[in-house]
Amino acid sequence: MLGLPKGSLEDSTKILFAKAGWKITTNSRSYRPSIDDPELDGRFVRAQELSRYVEHGFFDCGLTGYDWVQENASDVVEVCDLVYSRASTLKSRWVLCVPENSSVKTVADLAGKRIATELVNTTKRYFEQKGVKVEIEFSWGATEVKVPDLVDAIVDITETGSSLRANKLRIVDTLLETNTKLIANKKSWTNPAKRKKIETLALLLRGALEAGSKVGLKMNLPKASLEEVVKTLPALRNPTISHLTSPDWIALETIIDESVVREIIPQLKALGAEGIVEYPLNKVVY
Numbered sequence: 001m002l003g004l005p006k007g008s009l010e011d012s013t014k015i016l017f018a019k020a021g022w023k024i025t026t027n028s029r030s031y032r033p034s035i036d037d038p039e040l041d042g043r044f045v046r047a048q049e050l051s052r053y054v055e056h057g058f059f060d061c062g063l064t065g066y067d068w069v070q071e072n073a074s075d076v077v078e079v080c081d082l083v084y085s086r087a088s089t090l091k092s093r094w095v096l097c098v099p100e101n102s103s104v105k106t107v108a109d110l111a112g113k114r115i116a117t118e119l120v121n122t123t124k125r126y127f128e129q130k131g132v133k134v135e136i137e138f139s140w141g142a143t144e145v146k147v148p149d150l151v152d153a154i155v156d157i158t159e160t161g162s163s164l165r166a167n168k169l170r171i172v173d174t175l176l177e178t179n180t181k182l183i184a185n186k187k188s189w190t191n192p193a194k195r196k197k198i199e200t201l202a203l204l205l206r207g208a209l210e211a212g213s214k215v216g217l218k219m220n221l222p223k224a225s226l227e228e229v230v231k232t233l234p235a236l237r238n239p240t241i242s243h244l245t246s247p248d249w250i251a252l253e254t255i256i257d258e259s260v261v262r263e264i265i266p267q268l269k270a271l272g273a274e275g276i277v278e279y280p281l282n283k284v285v286y
Contacts, residue, residue: 003062207283
């Protein structure tokens with residue numbers, strides 16, 4: 001039984017599973033997806049609650065944020081990190097923010113003030129560790145707009161900081177870095193058959209994420225140029241080399257970061273490469 005995050009991560013999670021080899025289909029009114037694997041059943045639930053259902057055994061495993069595992073103090077197995085979100089492959093941060101023009105410079109300056117956040121328990125622990133007494137209230141959403149009229153500061157999640165800047169907020173401190181994790185129920189983890197399936201999920205989901213930033217590249221190359229190509233283009237280290245019918249030519253294939261392809265292809269062409277083909281990847285498993 002697999003727990004899947006409902007909400008902002010839903011679409012990106014289905015895309016990730018599709019790249020890993022599992023097709024998950026839903027309709028807009030159903031929380032019970034169809035998965036093309038007879039060994040898997042699942043439900044979509046809010047990421048905020050998912051770790052509790054894994055801990056209690058309704059789900060054998062599931063995907064949720066590290067922040068919610070911490071917030072719920074869930075006693076689960078953290079199988080692997082899966083760094084992805086609805087918009088990027090960056091880790092997110094829960095940050096303490098005040099208005100740009102606020103006189104608050106340090107955490108201590110917030111003593112006696114009111115803080116709004118969705119991450120209540122984690123925020124309480126943070127201020128207790130700092131020895132600063134504050135009033136913390138749960139925020140149902142739109143947390144950025146509550147300062148300074150309704151509260152003195154907020155603790156909110158950010159990836160790039162663009163939303164904070166747009167709302168004229170300044171970061172005072174970072175409470176927690178978070179990303180999506182595959183977690184497992186402790187009893188399920190001791191079951192050999194279930195553990196094997198969970199480990200297979202982890203392997204292929206990590207492979208799908210790894211492939212997201214890379215592409216395959218293959219070409220024909222004069223054999224005399226091979227040493228210069230490998231020396232000049234370190235991204236092509238350890239390529240696969242195949243012999244062609246012509247003794248003076250070889251076929252070269254490798255995997256490289258997609259971000260450098262636009263620079264590498266013209267250089268390969270200048271070194272005599274022909275028939276250069278770039279192709280997308282679904283999974284890269286090391």
